Amino acid sequence: MATISVYLKAGRLSLLLFPLYSDSLFAIAFVQTISYGSGIMKYSLTFLVLFLLQNVYSANSQSYIGVNYGDQALNIPQPGDIVNLLKTTTIAKVRLLGSSDESTKATIKAFANTNIGLVIGLDNSEIRWAATGPDAASQWVNSNVMPYYPASKIIIVTVGNEVLTSAGDEDAISSILPAMKNIQNALNTASLGEKIKVTTVHSMDLLTEFSPPSSGAFNDSFGDTMKALLQFQSEHGSPFMINASPFYAYKRDPKPETLAFCLFQSNSGQVDLRNNIEYMNMFDVQVDAVRSALNAMGYKNMEIVVAQTGWPYQNGPNEVGPSLDNAKAYVGNLINHLRSNLGTPLMPGKNVDTYIYELYDEDLKLGPKSEQSFGLFGADGSPHYDTGLFKSSQNSMTPTSPASPKPAPASTGTPPPKLGGIWCVPRPAGVSDAQLEENIKLGCSKGIDCSPIQQGGACFEPNNIESHATYVMNLYYQSNGRNPWSCDFSHTATLTTINPSYNGCNYPSG
Known part of the structure; x- marks a missing residue:
């Protein structure tokens, strides 16, 4: 018994x-x-x-466990190596981050005949283009889906990430639904509308309240847009995707009891006084808050998918929470929680598809050290910590008590070398002179100082398209907030930590 x-x-x-x-x-x-x-x-x-019961449940994969894969890093394995690593794990789905570039397409192709589900998508910089009409959406589907499906098991197309909470980006917000409809129609035309779902990914900031979970409600400022999005998704049976973030909840309230609650560890729990349900972890709180918000809008049957959740294993100065033990505890206990089949208090017995953030570190991402340190594996395929994801090790070994929330100690010795900077440059291959010429015209038309690449300027020599484009693209990126989408240029640009400056030509950096 x-x-x-x-x-x-x-x-x-x-x-x-x-x-x-x-x-x-x-x-x-x-x-x-x-x-x-x-x-x-x-x-x-x-x-x-x-x-x-034999053959009821596969011992080699769990359909509800996925992982995010982003490539903002200097040392990313080849697509074939990524696939080979995933074959040794119980991970059944992969969400590909980033734009629809040739590198992403090569990764999609590498997953052919693996039966690993793929979530691909348009990044925020592509939304306005996809919203312009059916031709743009058809072009995207014909380029990113048709050459690979069904050998590569594409299951979801996401149109943008956290668009509704992108401060001030009214154009993207107004374009999100037209873009989704155009992509859906393009998939319908290709007879894939019932097989591949179209959705977008939201931030927890979309909710005005998430604690207690029963009070979960969407921000009224997105009311009409939210209603239209949900109606569209309901009509097509697409899931509501959310980035759940217990780590950031802890950062806002860095107390020992909050840490234990976020890490699925022993704690006194939190009672939702509106329904007398006791919660024992932050993940369930956040997911059930989304459930309540959807229920309040009349979409009680809409599926929820956690598009991104994780915990960093390294911290920078004055950061509390990131550590190897805490990352191991969160991810390992999350996986055990999912495998328990308990679901959440408002969705008992239901497994919520969850994509762990992320497969590898992305050392080109801006921000504190923690932002670059969510990776489960090193570039050589070795795990940063054991979570029980390998097929040969189903049960994760996790700490039973939370690590103390202490800030990183002040250094008393020689400080570690700092990253010299980040620059925006053309991709090393596959970019034509015509595309680089367009990048120069775009950058110079946006008010940046292009005089250094004019004759007599410090960066005029060498007098070639690639050199001039590199200077303009980088200056545009540095002058526009150093956001990843400012180093896109229709997927012809990339970030690097190698300083392209030479002689008297100085390339600014953040």
Whole structure:
């Protein structure tokens, strides 16, 4: 006899069949709810019969566990090496971050015949273009989907990331739904509209409240846009994708009890006084807040997918929370939580598809050290910490108590060498002179000082298109907030830590 606690309404008797501890061991249990203490509702499962069911559940993958893959890094493995690494894990889905460039297409192709589900998408810089009409959307689908599907198992196309909470980007906000509709119509034309879902990815900042979860509600300032998006997604059966961020919730409230709550570790819990449900971790709080917000809008059956969640394993000066132990605890305990099949209090027994952030570190990302340190694996395929994701190791080994939330100590010795800077340059291959010429025209038309590349200027020599384009593209990037989308130029640019300055020609850097 064994007992496990989850949540349900009092007085209900049920018969359940669910997996236990291994991928083929199942239990039948009678369920009788009880009420105790402050009125918090739980139920006990008493196992009556154990038996084996073969071929019901694959021991080699879990369909609800995915991973994000971004390539803002200097040392990224080849696509084939990435696929070979994932084949040794239980990861069943991959969300490809970034723009629709040739590198991304090569990665999509590498996943052919692996049965690993792929989430691909348009980045924020492509939304306005896709919204211009059916020709643009058809061009995108014909370039990024048709050459690879169905050998590469594309399951979702995301149109933008956290667009509704992009401060001041009204053009992207107004373009998001037309772009989604155009992509959907292009997929319909290709007879893929029922096979590949079209959606977008949201930030938790889209909610005005998420604690307690029952109070979850979307920001009224996006009311009409939100209603139209949800109506479109409901009509086409596409999921609501959210970036859940217990790490950032802890950063806002860096107390030991908050850390334990965020890491799925022993804690006193939080009771939602509106329904007397007790929560034992922040992940469930955030997911159920989204569930409540969708329910309030009338979309009780819309699927929720966690597009991104993770914990950094390295910290910079004065950062609290990132550490190897904490990353291991969060990711390992999250995976165990998903494998338990308990679901969340508002969605009991339902596995929420969850994409862990991320496969490799992205050392070209701007911001504190933690932003570059979410990777599960090193470039050589070795894990930064054990989470039980390898097929040969199903159970993760995680700390049972939270690591102390201490800031990084002040250095008393020689400071570590600093990254010299980040520059925006043309991609090393596949960019024509005509494209570089267009980049020069674009940059110089936006008010940046192009006199250094004019005859007699410090950067005129060598007098060639690539050299001049490099100077203009970098100056444009540095002058426009050093945002990743400012170093895009229709996918002909990339970031580098190698200073392109030479002789008297100085390339500014952040």
